[in-house]
Amino acid sequence: MRVLSLISLLPLGSLAAVLATSSPDFTQPPIANVSNYPNGSLFYHWRPRAHFIHPSNQLGDPTAFWQAPDGTSHITALYSFLRGTGNASLSTSAFSGSTTKDFVQYEDLSGWQNPVQMGPGNEVDYIADFDGSVVASGYKGLPTLIWTAVKGLPISWTIPYVDGYESQGLAYSQNQGKTWIKLDGGANVPVIPRPPYKGGVVTGFRDPYIFRNAQFDSLLNVSSGEPMHYVTLSSGLHPAQPGLPGVSFEQAGPRVWLYKQSEPGNWLNWTFAGPLLRSTINDTFVTKGSGWAATDYSDGNNYECSQITNLDFDGDSSYEGTGLAYASYGAESNHTLMLYRLGHWDENAGIETTPVNASLADGVVGAKQGVEMQTALEGVLDWGLAYACTGLRDGASSPARRIVYCWIKEAFATQDATKFVTQYISSLTLPRELYVKRVDGVVNDELVRENASWAILDPSSSSNITTIPLTQFAGSTAANRSTVDLVMLGIKPAAELSAFRTNANDSYHHPALTLQPQDFNDNASCIASLNPELRTITAGDNATLIHELFIPLPRHPSSRHYELSTTITFPLSSLRNDTADFAAGISLLRTPQSSSTSEDVAVVYQPRNESVIVQKRTALGASSVLTTPEVGKLRLWNTTAGLEKLHLRLFVDGSALEVYINDRFVLTTRAYYWFADATRVGFVYQMPHNSTMRGEEWKVKFENTTWWEGLTEAYPNRPTDKEELIKQAMGYPEPENNPNAAGIIYNGTGPSPPFPNLG
Known part of the structure; x- marks a missing residue:
C-alpha cells in the first residue's frame, strides 16, 4: 500500500522509470512500451526453442x-x-x-x-x-x-x-x-x-x-x-x-x-x-x-x-x-x-x-x-x-x-x-x-489462363518438364482438353520435422466439425454442447466490425511450442463470390473467455478473394509491436476429383508462427502474445457485423484436427539459463578477437584501411 501511494504521487516520467525497474507480470496488462522493461526480462517469453537462433x-x-x-x-x-x-x-x-x-x-x-x-x-x-x-x-x-x-x-x-x-x-x-x-x-x-x-x-x-x-x-x-x-x-x-x-x-x-x-x-x-x-x-x-x-x-x-x-x-x-x-x-x-x-x-x-x-x-x-x-x-x-x-x-x-x-x-x-x-x-x-509440384486434372477455364504462380504443363512432356506459355496455349493440343495439368513451386516443411510429432509430450485429436452462418443463432442446438463463444471484433484498419463464432477445443497445449494440423473444406460456390463474405480457420494463443483483456491470433481463409489472413489481436499496444494483419493469396483448384481441400499446418514456437497450406503456400510472422493464460486453441467462423448471410451453402467442414505439443529442442547442448548465455547486464557479449586479424576493434573504431584501387 505504501508503494502504491508513492507511485501515485510520481510524475508520469518518473512513473515509467519505476515501472521499467520491475519485471513483467504476465497476469496483468503490459506497460505501453515494452522496451521500457529491464534488459533481459523478456528473454524467455517469446524465444523459440525449435528454430535456429543465436545464443543471444x-x-x-x-x-x-x-x-x-x-x-x-x-x-x-x-x-x-x-x-x-x-x-x-x-x-x-x-x-x-x-x-x-x-x-x-x-x-x-x-x-x-x-x-x-x-x-x-x-x-x-x-x-x-x-x-x-x-x-x-x-x-x-x-x-x-x-x-x-x-x-x-x-x-x-x-x-x-x-x-x-x-x-x-x-x-x-x-x-x-x-x-x-x-x-x-x-x-x-x-x-x-x-x-x-x-x-x-x-x-x-x-x-x-x-x-x-x-x-x-x-x-x-x-x-x-x-x-x-x-x-x-x-x-x-x-x-x-x-x-x-x-x-x-x-x-x-x-x-x-x-x-x-x-x-x-x-x-x-x-x-x-x-x-x-x-x-x-x-x-x-x-x-x-x-x-x-x-x-x-x-x-x-x-x-x-x-x-x-x-x-x-x-x-x-x-x-x-x-x-x-x-x-x-x-x-x-x-x-x-x-x-x-x-x-x-x-x-x-x-x-x-x-x-x-x-x-x-x-x-x-x-x-x-x-x-x-x-x-x-x-x-x-x-x-x-x-x-x-x-x-x-x-x-x-x-x-x-x-x-x-x-x-x-x-x-x-x-x-x-x-x-x-x-x-x-x-x-x-x-x-x-x-x-x-504438380496438380493434375484442373478444369480448363479462364482461371488457369493467366500469368501467375502456376504454369500449364505441356502434355507431351516426358523425361523433362516443359510448360506452355500463354501466348502459345491457344494453338496447343492442351487448349482443347477439358482439363489441364499445372506445375507450380512446391514448398513444405522438411520431412525431418515429423520428429515434432513422434517426440511430442502431449497431443489431442478433435472429431470432424461443421460450422455455418446459422450457428450464430444463440439457439443453435447443434453446437450448444461445444461451448460456442460469440464476439464482435475489429479487422483491417480497425474500422471494420466482424462477428466471430469461436469453438474452443476441449484441450489445448499448455505451452507455446507445438504443431497443429487441420483440413478445411470450403463450398465451391463460395470461391470468388462477393456474396459469400465470410472467413474460417483456426484461432490460437487465445485468452480465456473470462479474461478482462482479449488476445488471440487467427489464421483464416477468405474464399471470396482467395486470401489467407493472419489476424493479430494482442494486449500489446502500437508503441510495442506492429499488429498489421499478414495477407497472402491462395487458389483452391477445381479438379476432376472435386474442389481441393485446404490442408493447414501451423507451427507455433514462441513468437515464431509459420503457416503452411497445401504444400505450396507459406506465411511466416510474429505472434506477440502477452498473457500467461493465452494458450487456448479452437475453430473460428467470421462474418461482417449484422450480416444477413444464411443457408447451408456457406458451411465449412473441419477434419483431422490434431495438435502435438513439445517441439524438439534445437540446441540440446546449450545451457538454458539466460545468465549463462548473456555475459553482461546490458548489450551483447564481446567475442574474442577475430582469429583472422589480431587487434580488430569490432565496433568499427580505428583507422580505416586504404580504399580499393579499382584500376
Missing part, C-alpha cells in the same frame, strides 16, 4: 550454407556483436553458425560462448561482412567462401552507387568452417572487385551465390572433366536522371548477374557473363491486378539474396541439369518481398546484352555467351515477415533435395530499444523443402 545477440540473413561430404550441413546466419546502447544498431556484420545432421537439432560450430566464425575489419571488409556462399571443396581443395566485403556506406538502391563500397572476397577454412581465413590475410584483394559496369550505374552489388549446374555446362559448351562453378550477384541498374549516372528508363531495373570461372578450378579469376534474370523497374511477370506476386510492382528496383538451381518433382536436380529453372530473390522497393520464378534456362548473348549508356568497368573480362531465365511463373516465396531465404542442395538424400531457411524479421515498433529487453533479435525459419 542479433541474427540477420541466413548465409554461407554448405554440406560436407559426410552429410553434415552447415547453417550460418549474419551476426551482430555490438555492445551497449551507444553503438547499438540493427546491422549485422559477421558470421556465426551451427551444424546439423537432421535439420532438427544443431550444434554451435564455434561454441555458444564465442560464436564468431568470421568478422569484418580487414582492408577488404572494413565495415561489414555480408551474405556469401560456400562450396565444400574449392580453393586449394578446402571449403571455400565467397562473400560480399563492405568497405563503405551507405549502399542503397535509392541513392547513386559508389563503386568499390561492395566487392566479393574469398576465404577458405582449414577447420571445416569453424573459422575462415581471408585471402592473403584480408588484404585488399577481392576476387570480384567491382560491379560489371563503371560509372556508378548499378543499384547494388552483393550476395554472391556459388553453384554447379549441368544445364549451364551444356548451354555454355563446358566440356572439362573438372566441374565449372558459377556465381550470381544480386544487383540492378539505375535509370538516368539529370546530373546522375544511369541507363535508359526502359533498360533500368533489378538484375541477377552471372559470372563463371575463367576456367574450371580457377577460384581467383571470374568472367562476367551478363544478366541471368532481369526485369524493368517496379514490374512483375504476373498478370497485372491479379495479386499473385502480391503487387503489380513486385520486382522492385534492386534484387538481393538471389539463389539459383534446377528443381524437379523430387527436389534439387541441378547436377543432373533437368527439371525447371529456379531463381529466388529479395525485391527491394515500396513493398520488399521474397519472390521466386520457375522457368527454363536458355542461352543468351552474354555481355552483348550490355545496356545503352553503360560500359564494362576496367579490368572486367566479359563473355559473349551467357544463360538467361525464360520465366514460366512467378510467385511469393513467403507472404509474411520472412526474407533473405537461403538454400542448399541436400545431396545426402536420394534423390537430392533443396532445403531452404529464411530470416524471420521481428515486428517490434522500436527494435533497437526492444532488443535489449529480449537480449536477442530474430531467428531463422524451420527448414523447408522446395520442388516442382
Whole structure:
C-alpha cells in the first residue's frame, strides 16, 4: 500500500522509470512500451526453442550454407556483436553458425560462448561482412567462401552507387568452417572487385551465390572433366536522371548477374557473363491486378539474396541439369518481398546484352555467351515477415533435395530499444523443402489462363518438364482438353520435422466439425454442447466490425511450442463470390473467455478473394509491436476429383508462427502474445457485423484436427539459463578477437584501411 501511494504521487516520467525497474507480470496488462522493461526480462517469453537462433545477440540473413561430404550441413546466419546502447544498431556484420545432421537439432560450430566464425575489419571488409556462399571443396581443395566485403556506406538502391563500397572476397577454412581465413590475410584483394559496369550505374552489388549446374555446362559448351562453378550477384541498374549516372528508363531495373570461372578450378579469376534474370523497374511477370506476386510492382528496383538451381518433382536436380529453372530473390522497393520464378534456362548473348549508356568497368573480362531465365511463373516465396531465404542442395538424400531457411524479421515498433529487453533479435525459419509440384486434372477455364504462380504443363512432356506459355496455349493440343495439368513451386516443411510429432509430450485429436452462418443463432442446438463463444471484433484498419463464432477445443497445449494440423473444406460456390463474405480457420494463443483483456491470433481463409489472413489481436499496444494483419493469396483448384481441400499446418514456437497450406503456400510472422493464460486453441467462423448471410451453402467442414505439443529442442547442448548465455547486464557479449586479424576493434573504431584501387 505504501508503494502504491508513492507511485501515485510520481510524475508520469518518473512513473515509467519505476515501472521499467520491475519485471513483467504476465497476469496483468503490459506497460505501453515494452522496451521500457529491464534488459533481459523478456528473454524467455517469446524465444523459440525449435528454430535456429543465436545464443543471444542479433541474427540477420541466413548465409554461407554448405554440406560436407559426410552429410553434415552447415547453417550460418549474419551476426551482430555490438555492445551497449551507444553503438547499438540493427546491422549485422559477421558470421556465426551451427551444424546439423537432421535439420532438427544443431550444434554451435564455434561454441555458444564465442560464436564468431568470421568478422569484418580487414582492408577488404572494413565495415561489414555480408551474405556469401560456400562450396565444400574449392580453393586449394578446402571449403571455400565467397562473400560480399563492405568497405563503405551507405549502399542503397535509392541513392547513386559508389563503386568499390561492395566487392566479393574469398576465404577458405582449414577447420571445416569453424573459422575462415581471408585471402592473403584480408588484404585488399577481392576476387570480384567491382560491379560489371563503371560509372556508378548499378543499384547494388552483393550476395554472391556459388553453384554447379549441368544445364549451364551444356548451354555454355563446358566440356572439362573438372566441374565449372558459377556465381550470381544480386544487383540492378539505375535509370538516368539529370546530373546522375544511369541507363535508359526502359533498360533500368533489378538484375541477377552471372559470372563463371575463367576456367574450371580457377577460384581467383571470374568472367562476367551478363544478366541471368532481369526485369524493368517496379514490374512483375504476373498478370497485372491479379495479386499473385502480391503487387503489380513486385520486382522492385534492386534484387538481393538471389539463389539459383534446377528443381524437379523430387527436389534439387541441378547436377543432373533437368527439371525447371529456379531463381529466388529479395525485391527491394515500396513493398520488399521474397519472390521466386520457375522457368527454363536458355542461352543468351552474354555481355552483348550490355545496356545503352553503360560500359564494362576496367579490368572486367566479359563473355559473349551467357544463360538467361525464360520465366514460366512467378510467385511469393513467403507472404509474411520472412526474407533473405537461403538454400542448399541436400545431396545426402536420394534423390537430392533443396532445403531452404529464411530470416524471420521481428515486428517490434522500436527494435533497437526492444532488443535489449529480449537480449536477442530474430531467428531463422524451420527448414523447408522446395520442388516442382504438380496438380493434375484442373478444369480448363479462364482461371488457369493467366500469368501467375502456376504454369500449364505441356502434355507431351516426358523425361523433362516443359510448360506452355500463354501466348502459345491457344494453338496447343492442351487448349482443347477439358482439363489441364499445372506445375507450380512446391514448398513444405522438411520431412525431418515429423520428429515434432513422434517426440511430442502431449497431443489431442478433435472429431470432424461443421460450422455455418446459422450457428450464430444463440439457439443453435447443434453446437450448444461445444461451448460456442460469440464476439464482435475489429479487422483491417480497425474500422471494420466482424462477428466471430469461436469453438474452443476441449484441450489445448499448455505451452507455446507445438504443431497443429487441420483440413478445411470450403463450398465451391463460395470461391470468388462477393456474396459469400465470410472467413474460417483456426484461432490460437487465445485468452480465456473470462479474461478482462482479449488476445488471440487467427489464421483464416477468405474464399471470396482467395486470401489467407493472419489476424493479430494482442494486449500489446502500437508503441510495442506492429499488429498489421499478414495477407497472402491462395487458389483452391477445381479438379476432376472435386474442389481441393485446404490442408493447414501451423507451427507455433514462441513468437515464431509459420503457416503452411497445401504444400505450396507459406506465411511466416510474429505472434506477440502477452498473457500467461493465452494458450487456448479452437475453430473460428467470421462474418461482417449484422450480416444477413444464411443457408447451408456457406458451411465449412473441419477434419483431422490434431495438435502435438513439445517441439524438439534445437540446441540440446546449450545451457538454458539466460545468465549463462548473456555475459553482461546490458548489450551483447564481446567475442574474442577475430582469429583472422589480431587487434580488430569490432565496433568499427580505428583507422580505416586504404580504399580499393579499382584500376
